[in-house]
Amino acid sequence: MDPALYTKYPLSVVNSLTRQKELFEPINPPLVGMYLCGPTVYGDPHLGHARSAVNFDVIFRYLAFLGYKVRYVRNVTDVGHLEDEVAGAGEDKVSKKARLEKVEPMEIVQLYTYRYRDALRQLNVLPPSIEPSATGHIIEQIEIIQSILKHGYAYEVNDSIYFDLGKYAQEQEYGQISGKVLEDLQSGSRQTEGLDEKRNPHDFALWKKASPEHIMRWNSPWGEGFPGWHLECTAMSTKYLGETFDIHGGGLDLQFPHHEAEVAQSYGAFHNHPANYWIHHNLITIDGQKMSKSKGNFITLEQLFTGDHSLLVQAYSPATIRFFILQAHYRSPVDFSNEALQAAEKGLTRLLSAQETLGKLDHQPGTLDEKLDKEINQLCERCYREMSDDFNTAKLIAVLFDLGSKINGFYHQQLNLTVISVETFQHLKQTFQDFISGVLGLQAEAGDDTQQKEGLIELLISIRNQARANKDFATSDQIRDQLKELGVQLKDEKSGSTTYSLTN
């Protein structure tokens, strides 16, 4: 049996912890444990969610493609994410939404979890191995708090538990991922209410006592309360991946304070660093600005798919969105614009039609042209190298376009297919297929073809009306009757125009 691809194409990744590109060496190859901080499910999924999921989907796919056996855990945050994290005050995001919509918090969670999954399915994002939720792991979270308390890195005040950053910082360097220094944070932080409970303004809640009106609450050794936001990821990653695992991912905006808190919690509970490689993807901007609720410039995925948003001049298919995201490297910011999306749409079509063309090629061996044969093999080889170099999807796509040119050249007989060897042709076929479909997860749309359908019907109506004008009623009746069989009922209005309705 051939050795796994990962030995042939060793993977290197930029580790946020060291800010350097490092050789990827899993703890127990071929096993790889990967954790991604998923969404807080209290609103419709938007472009930012798509980027996170798509970037890590490709990482997941490529790791598996290389021969790793990946356990990919992507959580759903359904409790504990407060509106005002620093002050430890504010309302839980989920229960606030529930209050506003007058439903149970779990209805909010159910609705938006479903919408999130549905959008990702359309984007051809593979489901993770495990998709745990915070509320399903309250016991695990309590156990971790107990362990942190036992080790002395947390303290109890009025039935709430806070992490003791002061004590932690005496032993460990806090802020390694984000480059932040605790003293700077303290001098720069604003004064807020409700800090009196904490020894240090940046201590964060592990467990909060529930006020009487707080809906989402659980029993604990410290009375009724709810877990802090950062804790769930430590609890669930530990449960499913172990105290130290290979890859921890998330958006750049989660570096601080969320991931710093996770690092601190793991040390407090297990005296371990949770993950060997931290991978952070960059954010999506619109007109150079971050997409955010408060700026009101965010576009939901549904709006993108339907085109129903004032910033959109047309609808964009899920595949286009996926391709648009993957055309940039995951660590670069991506700026949204209609122009860029339209360019992506056309580029994707080009690539996918080359893929289709490849399937039609029939190779007959002839006289070998070593130069071309070698060139094609080298391009195939580069697909692996680019992806193994910190998942460079942008460069991979560039190589695929080059291969696409060759494929078109063969098809239109501008290049002679017989001059490459059988092996090279098979290699080309396999590589092109593997990377476009398997690794990048790009596929032609089955999706929304309403516009096309309408156009086709209108076209048939106008042909039929020409036939009627020519008194060619055999043709006009044939069009009407066969359309009816297909579920399109035509109606000739008194005004002379023709309308139609869909009957199924």
Next chain:
RNA sequence: GGUAGCGUGGCCGAGGGGCUAGGCGGAGGUCUGCAAAACCUCUUACAGCGGUUCGAAUCCGCUCGCUACCUCCA
């Protein structure tokens, strides 16, 4: 203010001391009944100013501009 990072051709975006992606758009051509598609050619840029170097878009310094995090959000 502190921290991290960025400024690449008409647009989007890789790269990151000499080999100088790719896509979209634009121009010309081949093919074609006309188109379209495809293919070929052209469209050669790295914010500014200094410095290091035989050589800088790439390294260093400064200036300007932008973004993110420090508050909700991927």
